[in-house]
Amino acid sequence: MVSRSEDEYYVTVDHPMNKDHYISFLAAISDREIQLVKLYPEGGAEAGFKRNRVQKICACCNKHGLFQIRPTRQSISFGPDDKQ
Numbered sequence: 828m829v830s831r832s833e834d835e836y837y838v839t840v841d842h843p844m845n846k847d848h849y850i851s852f853l854a855a856i857s858d859r860e861i862q863l864v865k866l867y868p869e870g871g872a873e874a875g876f877k878r879n880r881v882q883k884i885c886a887c888c889n890k891h892g893l894f895q896i897r898p899t900r901q902s903i904s905f906g907p908d909d910k911q
C-alpha cells in the first residue's frame with residue numbers, strides 16, 4: 828500500500844518478515860536518484876520516501892527477488908512530474 832502526504836510516499840508491503848523470508852530493501856526510483864531503505868527480518872516492511880520525482884517504487888524479497896509496488900488508490904500515481 829502506498830499513501831501520499833505533502834512531501835512523502837509511505838509504503839507498506841504485506842509480506843512475511845521472518846528470518847527465512849523477508850523484504851531486504853525498498854527503493855524509490857526517479858530519473859535523478861534512488862532512495863533505498865534497508866529492511867531487516869522481524870522488522871516492519873514499510874518505509875517513507877521523499878516524493879522528489881519518484882517514478883517507481885520497488886521491493887526486494889530475499890527469496891523471490893525484485894518486484895514493483897504499484898499504487899492501489901487511483902488518486903496516487905507516480906511520474907516524472909511529481910513534486911520536485
Ligand SMILES: [Fe+2]
Pocket residue numbers: 842848849888889890891
Ligand atoms: Fe517473497
